[in-house]
Amino acid sequence: MNSFLGTYSISLDDKGRFNVPAKFRSALEQFGPQLVVCVMDHYLVVFPQNEWSENEVKLSDLNAFDKNDRNRLREFYSKATECEMKSGKILLPANQREIAGLNKEAILVGMSKTFEVWSPEEWHKQGQA
Amino acid sequence: MNSFLGTYSISLDDKGRFNVPAKFRSALEQFGPQLVVCVMDHYLVVFPQNEWSENEVKLSDLNAFDKNDRNRLREFYSKATECEMKSGKILLPANQREIAGLNKEAILVGMSKTFEVWSPEEWHKQGQA
């Protein structure tokens, strides 16, 4: 399994960690446990580190001294956090959990090269639309 | 962990120091504790020393005999200060804290090779825009 597919309903422990489903774990182990978690609207997107780097390359021709470019860079970077799979688990940063409305339960959604983390509430909302 | 990512809400002590978040610390230790802090609009930008050098290279192709370029360079250099991470903490220079409106609290924003320091007020302002 080298890509993220399918929908999983998982539970978070009291510190906000979840066990990575077995089918996702192999993909993560292949790319290394380093991840970048990024906030999108009302859900989170988890990038394996290599996948994130590709996005970053696209931004590299922006000028860090140009105000507009700088704002775009900030928009992108400020929502991201590095994290790591440890002992088969991922701890989502507290501020991101809060933004995504995550509590005891979450929905993982495979998106091939990345996967998403939704609160059950948001997930059902977007299912309706 | 080799880059600055994410947004952190931190507190300054009575002397204006803050604890560097663990995820930033490893990146700083990699490049050495020497930093350059410079003022941008209403926030601060912290460069690890190596990254500062690279920026200097970029700035060096500005024309030292062109009045506008010269003004931009002066603007930039005159507000920059060297500082250092000591005992895991960074002391921001008093005049820079003042310009940035920093008091007891601050927002750190990772920008990959550098990170920014915002007052909560300014940060929320720019978040709206």
Added chain:
DNA sequence: AGGAAAGTGTCTTAAAGTGTAACTTTATGT
């Protein structure tokens, strides 16, 4: 020199993060 202000190191405490193991549920093979 004396005093005030700024800068520095270290400790304590509470909260956040981490590893492990036992237990429950789900899946698999015969």
Added chain:
DNA sequence: ACATAAAGTTACACTTTAAGACACTTTCCT
């Protein structure tokens, strides 16, 4: 269907981190 294995959940002890306090040092000014 049953036994077995794998996956997922929960609990708990341990470690690390961040905030705040405080004492000590250095610098600067008069």
